[in-house]
Amino acid sequence: MAKTGMRDWVLPLSVAATIWAKWTVGLGGYSGHATPPMHGDYEAQRHWMEITLHLPTREWYFYDLPYWGLDYPPLTAYVSYLCGLVAHCINPSWVALDTSRGVENAESKVFMRATVLVLDLLVYIPAIVWFTRLWWTSRSRRTQNIALLTILLQPSLTLIDNGHFQYNSVMLGLTVLSLNLLNSGQDVLGAIAFVFSLCFKQMALYYSPAIFAYLLGRCISLPSSKGYVHLAKIGATTIISFLVLFAPFIFQAFPTVLAQSLHRIFPFSRGLFEDKVANFWCATNVIVKWRKWVAPSTLPRLATAATLVPDQRQPFPSTSTLAPISETQPSDTSFPSTHGPSPTINLILFALFNSSMAFFLFSFQVHEKSILLPLLPLTLIMSGRSEVDVESGTWEWGILLNNVAVFSMWPLLKKDGLGLQYATLTLMWNYIIGYNPLSLPESNVKILSLATYSVITALHGAELLFRPPTRYPDLYPVLNVLLCSGVFGLSLLWGLKKQLEAGWGISGLSATPKKPAPLPRPLVSFPGRSSKPHGPASANRRATMDPRLAKEWSSIRAAGDSETSGSLRSRRRESIPANVFANGIART
Secondary structure, X not given: OOXXXXXXXXXXXXXXXXXXXXXXXXXXXXXXXXXXOOOOHHHHHHHHHHHHHHOXXXXXXXXXXXXXXXXXXXXXXXXXXXHHXXXXXXXXXXXXXXXXXXXXXXXXXXXXXXXXXXXXXXXXXXXHHHHHHHHOOOOOHHHHHHHHHHHHOOHHHHHHHHHHHOOHHHHHHHHHHHHHHHHOOOHHHHHHHHHHHHOOOHHHHHHHHHHHHHHHHHHXXXXXHHHHHHHHHHHHXXXXXXXXXXXXXXXXXXXXXXXXXXXXXXXXXXXXXXXXXXXXHHHHOXXXXXXHHOOOOOHHHHHHHHHHHHHOOOOOOOOOOOOOHHHHOXXXXXXXXXXXXXXXXXXXXXXXXXXXXXXXXXXXXXXXXXXXXXXXXXXXXXXXXXXXXXXXXXXXXXXXXXXXXXHHXXXXXXXXXXXXXXXXXXXXXXXXXXOOHHHOOOOHHHHHHHXXXXXXXXXXXXXXXXXXXXXXXXXXXXXXXXXXXXXXXXXXXXXXXXXXXXXXXXXXXXXXXXXXXXXXXXXOOOOOOOOOOOOOOHHHHHHHOXXXXXXXXXXXXXXXXXXXXXXXXXXXXXXXXXXXXXXXXXXX
């Protein structure tokens, strides 16, 4: 399109194509279609519009709890109220208190589907567009546009929000907005945006360890006085944001209404997991009957302990690498400043992935739809596809996890009648991003991908041709769980390894500054210097060293051999993204 002078049309046409794809998915089935008396998630969202519109706020978390009682945080309730207000203006019967239960006429369906698209246009899509322009600013506009389509057409989110029917894109969009603000140096606004994400869906807690570690490290990196002030600003605005959003429940019959809302938001009484979800507890429940052998009161504590393990230094941290990195900064550097992002911003996407995947695999009361949370940061990482990402396997891991995640939700999508949408959207997404596993170089992730896709194809074929044995009616869902949970577990180990490499690339593994030492002469030659080899493997290293790393190293060498290793770390940190630096070092 750039050759024909239509470059400016790429963005609006990409957004229009996304909206069209989402709308066509919405023409299919949805959760609970024509299945009274409870129906499904579609009816739950519509019912919340009904109760928030007609009842005072003090009754929202108390009203008729057996019939889809409100169990999401206040911001979801406020959005439901606004949607219900619009619905009431169009046709009051759609949201009439009690009498509208189970309404499924064509007009109300169009309205409900439209609310998802409108919220996408208001929150999720603008945040993603800003992300591709801000985080991949050094990439070509073509790469940015491909990154945009990679994220917007992600099959799992589209099938759940626009097919099954939910509003996950609002929570995810607010999280991406928070990341954009943090990358712009707006830590206070970023913290507020993340509070809004938490108060829309409590599942955003999966991200909280990474966000907290980043902001804490940001404050540590500043001089003591500025650091304390910055920490106070972030803490005060976070508390005030929560107070404002929960105010109607705090100042009415305190603490009864507030306690009830928190009880509904965090339902520990529901059990360890629901349905067949591809996490550790459900997979191992095939052999270890957790709910039978472990006391119900002990299960939440056990799940909490298991979830926190990947976030501790035992042996590799998933979020703790974010906080202490800034302690290694030389005292004479121009950073710290509160007007730009911390160098650890390049680690935050991997930290979000590791934290949320650990929650998905090990935490309490996980739904199959919760896989959307680790998918978001991984898709953001892989969207800026580069040669380094392909060679290191990051891009291929991102595709594998997206494809396996869609398959992990197949039992749910099949129940909703979304089989055609499932197959079409998954194949279309892989085609658009140019994925062909057979054309990629040999690697462990390629072998894993081909083996996984072969098993997925075999399971789909067996399910189509053969009924499960009467004794094992859940045979296919259980096999689905065993396969997907295994891949998800391996992805967590890979993510922890990648974050460790990236953290080392920024500041090294030591948290204590070492005595400056003379910079050693590199074993590679660069333009403008003698081409005489400095070592037996210099030719090979010149061929494999990352060009961006080579350019940076050359500029430092030109300044003189007296440059210190501390300054080298500082310059690398300022000009080279963490994943590029880590992979460049690994290859040289």
